[in-house]
Amino acid sequence: MAKAAAKTKAAAAPASVERRPALAGRALSAPGVKVEMLPPAERISLRAPEASLAALSKALGLTLPTKPKTSATKDGRTALWLGPDEWMIIDEAGNDPLADCAKVTALHSAVGISHRNVGISVAGPAAAATVNSGCPQDLSLEAFPVGAASRTILGKSEIVLLRIAADAFRVECWRSFSDYVFTLLSEAAGDAAN
């Protein structure tokens, strides 16, 4: 009996639990700007009062920024200020910020959102013009310098925008909006070069 069952199992195709990130591998190159999907990353949504910030910063290995529209990066991990008691942590080094926060006893709420979001890279001399095609914020280097981060909108979708270099942005959006966001950025990339 057991032998027969084992035989049937071996014949069937192996079950797959492979995760397929939204729009994985999609990329578009236009003169002056390249739009491409970024590899998966660990992310958390962090809410905490001021009194907990020291303990959380220590656990996460970086100082949580308290100034509006700023971020802090260390060892492949970035903390983005989203609101007076709200941060998004993105870890691209393969470490788990959720596990780091779990050790903290100070009051906080950390929710894993790694697979809720996808990241899109917009890079090149026309990057700001491309993002600005759907985002109404002032993206000049004076108003939105390197390291600046903000929740904002792109067309009809909410995004989180991070400037990683003078001519490069990381656009974070919910995965169900990713087709819309990527397509809008792709269309804009073609226009931005002109």
Add this chain to the structure above:
Amino acid sequence: MLLIRCPYCEEERPELEFRNAGEAHIARPTNIAAESDDDFEKFFFIRANPKGVIYERWRHIHGCARFFNAVRDTVTDKFVMTYKAGEPKPAKLPGASK
């Protein structure tokens, strides 16, 4: 596009990031069960709707997500000032003649 100053983001941001959230400084009754129907109607439904300066709640929904208060002129659509939620109604408005 209007630029609205968010008191939490400490800068002016495009109006598309904001949402109106109705009249500000409406005190909730402490004992709502004891309210008369007339008083409840006044609290719940009746709004000032002035032609001119109005005190409103706004939310920076696609930004820091905070509620705050704003003083706006309903005729010109000009934002006179904004201030954090919970702060008292400003006694004097900047640039006001009286």
